[in-house]
Amino acid sequence: MNNALPDARDGLTRTERLVLYLIHDIQKERNGRNVPTVMLYGRVLEYVDMSEAELHVYLDRLGVRGDGTE
Template sequence: MYEPDKADLNEVLPDVRDGLTRTERIILHVLNETQKELNGRNVPTVMLYGRVQEYVDITEQELNEILGRMGARS
């Protein structure tokens, strides 16, 4: 029987402090840093996706689902 290791669980279980998963926290961090670079302007999803890919293996669809749950407008 497959038993996920601790790293797998950290990816999918929300943290008790804020309810965010590791992936969600990375997305928010990258979004914040990119907004600073763009002087507060909106960050194109494609740009965000490329930068998030440097930290997490995620598909565009997964990113869009997470952004939708977080309340991002399309």
């Protein structure tokens, strides 16, 4: 399975979908609070081998913005 090909249903790649799922999951654990990027990066690495810079590219593409407080 190619992780770079977008799904026909919603246009997300497998990796983009994983990132969004993990953000949602961590937010639930943190009672709705913002997700620190370093925490997200650690979780993403459990599934996909990528650099921190690559994660930021995915976050930018998905429109996920941090407020810099965590």
